[in-house]
Amino acid sequence: MAPNALLDVRNVETYYGNIRALNGVDVSVNQGEIVALIGANGAGKSTLMMTIFGSPRARSGQIVFDGTDITQMPTHEIARLRIAQSPEGRRIFPRMTVLENLQMGASLDKLKFFDEDVEKVFTLFPRLKERINQRGGTLSGGEQQMLSIGRALMARPRLLLLDEPSLGLAPLIVKGIFDAIRELNRTQGLTVFLVEQNAFGALKLATRGYVMVNGSVTMSGTGKDLLADPEVRAAYLEGGRH
Amino acid sequence: MEYFIQQLINGLTLGSIYGLIAIGYTMVYGIIGMINFAHGDVFMIGAFIALIVFLVLTTVFYSIPVALALLIMMIVAMLLTSLYNWTIEKVAYRPLRGSFRLAPLITAIGMSIALSNFVQVAQGPRNKPIPPLVGRVYEIGGVVISLKQIIIVAVTAVLLTLFWYLVNKTALGRAQRACEQDRKMAALLGIDVDRTISITFIMGASLAAVAGTLFLMYYGVIVFSDGFVPGVKAFTAAVLGGIGSIPGAVLGGLLIGFIESMWSAYFSIDYKDVAAFSILAIVLIFMPSGILGRPEVEKV
Ligand SMILES: Nc1ncnc2c1ncn2[C@@H]1O[C@H](COP(=O)(O)OP(=O)(O)OP(=O)(O)O)[C@@H](O)[C@H]1O
Numbered sequence A: 001m002a003p004n005a006l007l008d009v010r011n012v013e014t015y016y017g018n019i020r021a022l023n024g025v026d027v028s029v030n031q032g033e034i035v036a037l038i039g040a041n042g043a044g045k046s047t048l049m050m051t052i053f054g055s056p057r058a059r060s061g062q063i064v065f066d067g068t069d070i071t072q073m074p075t076h077e078i079a080r081l082r083i084a085q086s087p088e089g090r091r092i093f094p095r096m097t098v099l100e101n102l103q104m105g106a107s108l109d110k111l112k113f114f115d116e117d118v119e120k121v122f123t124l125f126p127r128l129k130e131r132i133n134q135r136g137g138t139l140s141g142g143e144q145q146m147l148s149i150g151r152a153l154m155a156r157p158r159l160l161l162l163d164e165p166s167l168g169l170a171p172l173i174v175k176g177i178f179d180a181i182r183e184l185n186r187t188q189g190l191t192v193f194l195v196e197q198n199a200f201g202a203l204k205l206a207t208r209g210y211v212m213v214n215g216s217v218t219m220s221g222t223g224k225d226l227l228a229d230p231e232v233r234a235a236y237l238e239g240g241r242h
Numbered sequence B: 001m002e003y004f005i006q007q008l009i010n011g012l013t014l015g016s017i018y019g020l021i022a023i024g025y026t027m028v029y030g031i032i033g034m035i036n037f038a039h040g041d042v043f044m045i046g047a048f049i050a051l052i053v054f055l056v057l058t059t060v061f062y063s064i065p066v067a068l069a070l071l072i073m074m075i076v077a078m079l080l081t082s083l084y085n086w087t088i089e090k091v092a093y094r095p096l097r098g099s100f101r102l103a104p105l106i107t108a109i110g111m112s113i114a115l116s117n118f119v120q121v122a123q124g125p126r127n128k129p130i131p132p133l134v135g136r137v138y139e140i141g142g143v144v145i146s147l148k149q150i151i152i153v154a155v156t157a158v159l160l161t162l163f164w165y166l167v168n169k170t171a172l173g174r175a176q177r178a179c180e181q182d183r184k185m186a187a188l189l190g191i192d193v194d195r196t197i198s199i200t201f202i203m204g205a206s207l208a209a210v211a212g213t214l215f216l217m218y219y220g221v222i223v224f225s226d227g228f229v230p231g232v233k234a235f236t237a238a239v240l241g242g243i244g245s246i247p248g249a250v251l252g253g254l255l256i257g258f259i260e261s262m263w264s265a266y267f268s269i270d271y272k273d274v275a276a277f278s279i280l281a282i283v284l285i286f287m288p289s290g291i292l293g294r295p296e297v298e299k300v
């Protein structure tokens, strides 16, 4: 637990009704890092991503962003601290066009940097430019994934949360996205916290990683160490490299 | 033929008023999935505020131009009615958000009764008349058009244009549509969802207040129970057009207006409401989500 972490999740518990989904989770993300979170289905990864935004709210523990305690802060105010998320299920606004979805991403700055930023997103995902006036709900799954990530980037985030960015995308596009994340991190110092099923790709990309099992973090370390760990290999890597 | 055109014009007038009210139902439904049964009474309150403003104006200024008086009535009614609806949402509906589905609906029915009883006590149970404000009529080829009707249709057209622009072309409208489509995601993008919902109630109330002012001008009389029938018809219009759809609300309003005036003209005026509701039932059998209701083609 670094004292100067950008994001610090301390001993957080989250419940759905009476069911405990997070079981005293400690995670921290430092400025400029790419941190990966891996774990089996139902481990609580998406719950952690949403708990950071207070939706659902942590029942106990503390979440601190850049020195500010955000545990009880309203969700939209958390977003205004420049934390952006491409959430599980993508959550594209179905009856808005691609353009409008991207404009929603840039709401915080009232579109001040829109033209400049949207070009960057289009460079990353040229496909979105071709589909600019198509309604979000009619995009293919992969296109929606690109739009969800693009929309998150439009917010000029200080911390970017990505919940399974590679889901449903062709391997070449996945590589493109991972390269783009690495590039944004290297050139702009963008801090990224990502959940991945593609553990191999994610741990190769990440500075550090966490492994979550049944609502608890059971292991953490540098990406390299986790990739080499026999337990991690057995559970998340063997038999499914990419 | 003249007779038919005459009915068309009458229908258009009525339909404009229903359409303005129907937007309030459909927008609130769109954003929080709730039928605001008190909306008809909010419309009635708008008409009463216009009436009070009229009385004050004619007492204070001996001879005020009618156009100016109407404008002031409309603006004050919009402001105060919005305040009413904003308060209703905040004290009665917001605390129940997230509780079981029927809770806000039951509260809305209670709110409707409370509002009409409040006006009954405050303003008395009898009809409140105002003198005819606009009397001029024009006759074109056997068809009579009153200036009142022209005002109603023109004001509605202008407001709907402004409103269309607001919803489709501004950041506020975009935020509203975002909340309507996925409230949680809107919050993740920094949208204050509660505030956006409040603004929706304010917008619905403003349009209802204009409808109330026009209604008062058209019929020259208002009573505490006048929220009910126009309210139910506007609600019918919203469902007919496809609840949640703003163009649908306008279209539904016009249709109900036409059906009502045609039925009264060619059949029996006593059954005009039955006619409107029967058509609603028939349309919903064949188009369950209304005429412009959401086509379910989206991926989820
Ligand atoms: N809204 C909800 N209500 C009740 N239980 C929920 C809800 N959302 C998630 N859960 C439960 O919480 C647990 C953690 O779910 P979560 O979505 O966080 O898992 P995950 O690690 O993201 O899984 P996956 O890899 O499949 O996306 C699961 O057991 C899930 O069934």
Ligand SMILES: [Mg+2]
Pocket (backbone or CB within 6 Å): A045, A046, A047, A088, A163
């Ligand atoms: Mg998940």
